[in-house]
Amino acid sequence: xxxxxxxxxxxxxxxxxxxxxxxxxxxxxxxxxxxxxxxxxxxxxxxxxxxxxxxxxxxxxxxxxxxxxxxxxxxxxxxxxxxxxxxxxxxxxxxxxxxxxxxxxxxxxxxxxxxxxxxxxxxxxxxxxxxxxxxxxxxxxxxxxxxxxxxxxxxxxxxxxxxxxxxxxxxxxxxxxxxxxxxxxxxxxxxxxxxxxxxxxxxxxxxxxxxxxxxxxxxxxxxxxxxxxxxxxxxxxxxxxxxxxxxxxxxxxxxxxxxxxxxxxxxxxxxxxxxxxxxxxxxxxxxxxxxxxxxxxxxxxxxxxxxxxxxxxxxxxxxxxxxxxxxxxxxxxxxxxxxxxxxxxxxxxxxxxxxxxxxxxxxxxxxxx
Ligand SMILES: Cc1ncc(COP(=O)(O)O)c(C=O)c1O
Numbered sequence: 001x002x003x004x005x006x007x008x009x010x011x012x013x014x015x016x017x018x019x020x021x022x023x024x025x026x027x028x029x030x031x032x033x034x035x036x037x038x039x040x041x042x043x044x045x046x047x048x049x050x051x052x053x054x055x056x057x058x059x060x061x062x063x064x065x066x067x068x069x070x071x072x073x074x075x076x077x078x079x080x081x082x083x084x085x086x087x088x089x090x091x092x093x094x095x096x097x098x099x100x101x102x103x104x105x106x107x108x109x110x111x112x113x114x115x116x117x118x119x120x121x122x123x124x125x126x127x128x129x130x131x132x133x134x135x136x137x138x139x140x141x142x143x144x145x146x147x148x149x150x151x152x153x154x155x156x157x158x159x160x161x162x163x164x165x166x167x168x169x170x171x172x173x174x175x176x177x178x179x180x181x182x183x184x185x186x187x188x189x190x191x192x193x194x195x196x197x198x199x200x201x202x203x204x205x206x207x208x209x210x211x212x213x214x215x216x217x218x219x220x221x222x223x224x225x226x227x228x229x230x231x232x233x234x235x236x237x238x239x240x241x242x243x244x245x246x247x248x249x250x251x252x253x254x255x256x257x258x259x260x261x262x263x264x265x266x267x268x269x270x271x272x273x274x275x276x277x278x279x280x281x282x283x284x285x286x287x288x289x290x291x292x293x294x295x296x297x298x299x300x301x302x303x304x305x306x307x308x309x310x311x312x313x314x315x316x317x318x319x320x321x322x323x324x325x326x327x328x329x330x331x332x333x334x335x336x337x338x339x340x341x342x343x344x345x346x347x348x349x350x351x352x353x354x355x356x357x358x359x360x361x362x363x364x365x366x367x368x369x
Contacts, residue, residue: 005206020242031230033060040248049183064213076101080130086333114141137171142284154188175286272353299368322355
């Protein structure tokens with residue numbers, strides 16, 4: 001069920017935090033984040049995405065989550081619309097609502113690779129559209145936009161200069177083809193002045209508990225975020241910032257090792273689930289989730305005589321009958337699916353698949369979809 005790596009933060013990163021504490025990283029830092037960390041982020045953006053940002057165009061936040069929430073808070077007026085392709089990360093619509101905006105959900109079907117099409121984007125833009133949120137690789141589907149797909153979306157955005165773009169790049173390094181994740185801005189530099197690139201150390205370095213993320217964007221937006229953050233969180237944890245800088249600047253080789261472990265889990269779990277009648281699982285290109293189509297179970301009956309009417313029912317049944325916790329597609333805006341996390345051991349995954357197979361075999365009747 002979990003949305004965090006099952007690995008521990010590597011010892012060298014933990015040791016860097018300890019050294020930083022001993023060296024005095026126990027006090028307030030500037031609100032925007034230490035210069036050391038912002039320099040590390042600027043170097044990372046250049047290294048990984050060929051994007052050039054100065055340290056004054058970067059702000060450190062309490063995780064990517066706080067960057068997204070603060071950016072919405074700093075910019076949305078009541079009724080402003082935020083375009084959210086679905087399946088989406090569960091927090092986006094609620095974060096928009098909490099900041100008085102209106103989430104506009106754009107369903108992206110499995111047949112289109114769970115990705116937003118240019119015509120869909122064009123049709124959704126109104127005079128009230130303030131932001132488009134793009135998350136690639138995606139939670140929950142693992143879908144990744146190619147450079148060509150980004151180019152096509154950018155052509156639409158170029159016709160609508162008032163629409164801003166938030167890229168949630170948090171799963172950037174968790175992709176299974178060994179390629180580098182293309183950034184929208186590398187393909188469409190014309191969007192730079194209205195794009196906020198958001199990322200963090202949580203997923204790549206297994207540092208979810210450290211709460212360090214960032215946003216890179218146009219200076220005026222970064223200043224607005226700084227104002228908001230200086231009056232709310234003040235600054236992010238000083239030892240956490242030191243550890244994040246070390247992580248970004250240090251040895252990256254363990255990331256590829258972890259990705260190859262996620263990949264083995266993905267392959268074996270998808271193969272196992274696809275062998276279960278009624279379930280169908282597309283291979284995710286990145287992130288650490290499988291978004292499983294369960295249309296073949298809808299309408300079937302449990303041994304207790306209850307009918308599985310939707311993916312929420314399927315999820316409850318799998319919890320009760322298989323002891324497996326997955327999340328219903330309805331939470332991500334596209335049904336009938338469930339999300340299964342592969343951030344756990346192969347043994348757990350295979351055991352869970354066996355129990356899912358057993359529970360599905362105990363259903364009667366036929367599906368209605
Ligand atoms: C798509 C997406 N964005 C952002 C986050 C939050 O990341 P952070 O830990 O940096 O706040 C998550 C965590 O689950 C996520 O899945």
